[in-house]
Amino acid sequence: MTYTCLMNPGGPWLLHVATVDLRNREYTIGGVRAHDRMVGRERVSAMAARLASRGERPVVMINADFFDLGTGEVENNQVVNGRWVKGAVITDSPHDEFDNAHTQFAIDRRGGVHMGRFELHGAVQAGGERQALTGINYRPPRTTGLVLYTPWYGTRTLRDTLARITTQRPRDPDASPTGLPAQARPAPSVSQLRADSARAATLAATREAVEVVLAEEGRRGDTLLYRVRAGSERRGGGTAIPPRGVVLSATGDSAIAFVRRMARRGGVVRVVATLGDPPFTPRMSIGGWPRVVQDGANVGTRADSLEGTFPRFSAARHPRSAIALSRDSTQLMLVVVDGRRPWSVGMSLAELGDALIALGAWQAMNLDGGGSSALWVDGEVVNYPSDPTGERAVGNALVVERRRR
Incomplete structure (x- = not known):
């Protein structure tokens, strides 16, 4: 060096x-x-x-x-x-x-x-079924699907609350178009207001989320292995994240049905998450x-x-x-x-x-x-x-x- x-x-x-x-x-x-x-x-x-x-x-x-x-x-x-x-x-x-x-x-x-300009490419497989993963420790605005919460996120998954929105501003001022300190910035732009509105809609959807706890089983090549924890299905967010496991959170009819079938069936769950093409x-x-x-x-x-x-x-x-x-x-x-x-x-x-x-x-x-x-x-x-x-x-x-x- x-x-x-x-x-x-x-x-x-x-x-x-x-x-x-x-x-x-x-x-x-x-x-x-x-x-x-x-x-x-x-x-x-x-x-x-x-x-x-x-x-x-x-x-x-x-x-x-x-x-x-x-x-x-x-x-x-x-x-x-x-x-x-x-x-x-x-x-x-x-x-x-x-x-x-x-x-x-x-x-x-x-x-x-x-x-490169990498996107998350993820999938969850259980019982012969496969669903796309839409985020890890992050629920995209205006999007329903499966989100995986790991111990990096904290002790619990996202709750149905607007508190998170209020902490989304200010971002790092050096990333902003003005480069000004937060207190010297102009009023939020239309795009920023739309972004906050999208986050509000995302958080409102969290009250409909269905979540299940998965215990860590190990790794096979590039595939992460988990096992469904019996009786762990929960509705509305705020699920405790285990130190050696994850929480799979579903919003939207298709993803919720997938997670509920998984919770009833139990067994091994496979997760693949990659970048690039x-x-x-x-x-x-x-x-x-x-x-x-x-x-x-x-x-x-x-x-x-x-x-x-x-x-x-x-x-x-x-x-x-x-x-x-x-x-x-x-x-x-x-x-x-x-x-x-x-x-x-x-x-x-x-x-x-x-x-x-x-x-x-x-x-x-x-x-x-x-x-x-x-x-x-x-x-x-x-x-x-x-x-x-x-x-x-x-x-x-x-x-x-x-x-x-």
């Missing part, structure tokens, strides 16, 4: 670059969730200290996905050590110009490296927004049309964090560009794409930036966070660790 600090007077820009050779078996790449829970925020440096306290050996960490500033919930899919923290078909973002899946970075169970089973994944380099070309210039970013987010200069891969996918670069300083003004997405290509990137994606940008190397944050209070507590991070001996 190497760390380099580069000064470019053209901006001016100060870049911090950590490079890892993925062929070096001394290192492993993973993801970290704040406080090891689906909700909550934590500084990258605190995550590193927490990993070290339990005997792990972090070397480099970078902040990752955009997140809800109130709850800390990230917008994209996340998988940690093969376990799903969040799974969604469409990225859970209030700022998109149009609904879409944002760019994500993942490593599969065989060590393959992936970057062709599908792969992730060992880790984290999200960002948007892709800025694809096959050696700068696509940051087209982010507004490709992934629904806003001009005041994409064209303005902000502190930036990014992940990049070399052409042969053997070199992983974790990059932070300082911003909002006279000696480093930050970059637009187009400028970020150019800078990463100059560093050797063939594929690259933008991560949460602004005050969230933090690159931790060997015990300290090496960049200069732009918040007046210093390093910001964030939702998740990517970590490079030395393997345990």
